[in-house]
Amino acid sequence: MLHHELPDAIDLSHHLSKVARARVISPLKELQKYLGRSDIISLAGGLPHPDLFPVDELSANVYSQDAFPTEIPPTKPSLVSWITRLFSGRDQNKWDKLKVPRYPKQSGDINLATLLQYGLSTGSPQLQEFIKEFTSRVYKPAYGNWSILVHAGNTDGWMKAVMTLCDPGDVILTCEWTYPSAVATAHPLGIKPIPVPIDGEGMRSDALFEILSTWDEVERGAKRPRVMYTVPVGQNPTGATMHAQRKKEIYKNCVQFDVIIVEDDPYYFLQEGPYVPRKDRPVYAKANMNNEGFLTSLVPSYLSLDYQGRVVRLDTFSKTIAPGCRLGWFTCNPLFAERFERQGETSTQAPCGFGQAVVASLLMNWKFDGYVRWLQGLRAQYRERRNFCLDCFGDFFELEARSTASTAIYDGYIKTKPIQPSNKWTEEFVHREKRFPVFSFVPPTSGMFVWLQINFRDHSSFGRLGHKNLERRLMKEFAEAGVLIGPGFFFDPNMLDDANDEGPGHFRLSFSNEDFAVLRKAIGIMATVLEAFFYGGDRL
Numbered sequence: 321m322l323h324h325e326l327p328d329a330i331d332l333s334h335h336l337s338k339v340a341r342a343r344v345i346s347p348l349k350e351l352q353k354y355l356g357r358s359d360i361i362s363l364a365g366g367l368p369h370p371d372l373f374p375v376d377e378l379s380a381n382v383y384s385q386d387a388f389p390t391e392i393p394p395t396k397p398s399l400v401s402w403i404t405r406l407f408s409g410r411d412q413n414k415w416d417k418l419k420v421p422r423y424p425k426q427s428g429d430i431n432l433a434t435l436l437q438y439g440l441s442t443g444s445p446q447l448q449e450f451i452k453e454f455t456s457r458v459y460k461p462a463y464g465n466w467s468i469l470v471h472a473g474n475t476d477g478w479m480k481a482v483m484t485l486c487d488p489g490d491v492i493l494t495c496e497w498t499y500p501s502a503v504a505t506a507h508p509l510g511i512k513p514i515p516v517p518i519d520g521e522g523m524r525s526d527a528l529f530e531i532l533s534t535w536d537e538v539e540r541g542a543k544r545p546r547v548m549y550t551v552p553v554g555q556n557p558t559g560a561t562m563h564a565q566r567k568k569e570i571y572k573n574c575v576q577f578d579v580i581i582v583e584d585d586p587y588y589f590l591q592e593g594p595y596v597p598r599k600d601r602p603v604y605a606k607a608n609m610n611n612e613g614f615l616t617s618l619v620p621s622y623l624s625l626d627y628q629g630r631v632v633r634l635d636t637f638s639k640t641i642a643p644g645c646r647l648g649w650f651t652c653n654p655l656f657a658e659r660f661e662r663q664g665e666t667s668t669q670a671p672c673g674f675g676q677a678v679v680a681s682l683l684m685n686w687k688f689d690g691y692v693r694w695l696q697g698l699r700a701q702y703r704e705r706r707n708f709c710l711d712c713f714g715d716f717f718e719l720e721a722r723s724t725a726s727t728a729i730y731d732g733y734i735k736t737k738p739i740q741p742s743n744k745w746t747e748e749f750v751h752r753e754k755r756f757p758v759f760s761f762v763p764p765t766s767g768m769f770v771w772l773q774i775n776f777r778d779h780s781s782f783g784r785l786g787h788k789n790l791e792r793r794l795m796k797e798f799a800e801a802g803v804l805i806g807p808g809f810f811f812d813p814n815m816l817d818d819a820n821d822e823g824p825g826h827f828r829l830s831f832s833n834e835d836f837a838v839l840r841k842a843i844g845i846m847a848t849v850l851e852a853f854f855y856g857g858d859r860l
Contacts, residue, residue: 326464329629329653335546335580336659340484346665370422370433378420378432378677385690387414388697390609392704416685420677430681435673441664443470443649443671447680451635451649453688458615459623459633459651466629467657469650470676472668473643474584477634477650478549479505480667481582484659485547485632486511491540493531493548493579495523497771497811497826499556502549502584513813514545520727520762522555522562525569532577547580553619554587554767557811557828561591561765564620571625583622583633587767589640589695591618592703595728595763597721598711611692614699629653637679639768640695645675702768702832705839709770709831710763712840716847720757731757734851754778758850768832774808774825779854791825794853798827801849803842805829 351364424431430446442448451468455461471477478501486492488510494503496515503513517527528548535544548570552562574581609617622631629652636648650660664670683691710730713719717732733755756778761770774794776787785793788809795807808826809815831839 326462327627328465329463329655331655332580332628332630332653333655335485336655337483337485337487339487340659340663343659343662343666345662365438367438370437373422373432373436375432375436376422378418378674380418380678380681381415382418382682382685383694384414384416385686385693386697387694388701390614390693390696390700392700418678418681418685420681430677430684432673432677435677435680437673439670439673441469441661441668441670444676444680446684447676450680450683450688454691455623455635455649455651457688458692459621461623461651462625462627463629463653465654466623466651467654469652469657469660469664470671471634471648471650471660471664472646472671473638473648474586474634474636475501475505476646476668477636477648478502478582478584480650480660480663481547481632481634482506482509482511483663484656485580485582489542490547491542491545493528493545494813495550495555496813497557497808498549498813499551499584500810500815503813503815512542513549515813518555518558518560520560520724521566522552522558522560523550523566523570525566525573528570529573532573532579544577545579547582548574549582549584551584551587552622553585554590554764554769556587556767557769557806557808557826558762558771559764559767559769560762561619567620567622568625571622571631574630575628579630581622581626581631583631585621585633586636586639588618588621588635590699590702590768591766592699592706592764594765595707595710598707598714609696611689611696614692614696623651629655632656640698641679641682645672645679647671647675647679705831705836706764706770708836709829709839709843712843713761715840716843717758727762730761730763732759732761733757734847734855758854768830770829770831772827772829774827776825780856787825791827794825794849795827797849797853798846801845803845803849805846 351362354360354362420430420432420435422432424433428446430444435444443451447470448468451470455466455468471480482492482505486506486509490510491512491514492506493516494513495518497518498513498515506513514531516523516531518524532544537543550562552567554561571581573579621633623633625631631652633651634648635651637645638648650657652660686694713730713732716735718735720731720733721728722731723729756775758775758778760773760775764770774787774791776782776790779790782790791807791809795805798805806828808828811826811828834842
């Protein structure tokens, strides 16, 4: 169906919060619609003169779009070979030079006189144009009059969404484990989370239906949820990837019960695919994909299913270019976009001009195909980091795989270690009175994290301390040994409820940032700490 043949979004104005309904156009911002006219002499605003900006030009050396290979061929495992593979195919001399001058040489050029000035909360025209094309070609919204609006990163976008769609006393749907800042954003506004059980694909559609269809306002003390917050790809913290059929089921539920979906999707292009153990990986890498093949390989966004305009998608450049850009965008129906714009006029005003200057210049240099090629390279790098991290767990622990109906689960045991034989004819091993997995994990298929489930129930102090206290204790022991990872209670939407102390506990470990040698060292330290934690340092 052609874009102009798609239906428009339905009227969802009843979802606007009282605060959102009360917003008006900022008086000064209303004047900006005249600033594009060449015959206007503007004396209305308090704008500094661009000649007085201390920055005359921004320049940057940036990687070319194909700086990273899209596939990295497997080799025999060694730390040196891993590092070599990480950078294989990248030409260190393949740089592009970007320059952003104070004033444009010709109309439409990106320039500092405009971007470092007070600007519209919608973002620069050049960036808007690129994002509009990108969204149309990659996500393919299923209705015709969708809008895009630049924001200052997805946390800013979620804050705007909460204030636009929720009133104090409302509740929001989240996964049973979720991004803690999302909950922390809503909490001071008197908005509480309703956790929905998850599985290997993230939020369960049957569990969502059960909650919505049996909601009792008197028993729950709140109206049925009208907003759902979800990270469907690289689910934070579990690393799960939600596929098309599950999204269709959840979208159908949200249509039936009139729920707005806020799709926070920072890891969308880091879809690494299933983990294959080192011994089972193919000798040769598959042929590189072209851009079309890459985009086809990605799971579809909720936008591609959204024929009513009830999805608010949050995209960001934080994971694909740099977090410090503080730059991303909404895709949503025009009613919500207009209300987000009104909020931006009196809060963030406009995204950072320096960030827009660099990102917009980079994207205009790469163009659509170049940016998609860059994203392919990023996916390969994060797949390699994920594989290396999980392989290290296999080196420092005894890993045993077991399968469920939907996924593989790996159980990690403390390694049985050989001791000095009593004579050359005898080899003895450390035997433990009780052998049990100290942790389990489902290999992440997207994103930056491994979600470790810790088997605190087999700890000698579980009955006395419970899993939350043991989780805090283990977090401290990891930190004192030199490794900092996120304890599971950070990601519990109801972390303030101390009444619930059912096991097991969890930790979130990131494989995205540290060098490979450091990551390997960290997992080795974790093995030592876990052995002492569960076996008291006693090898027998």
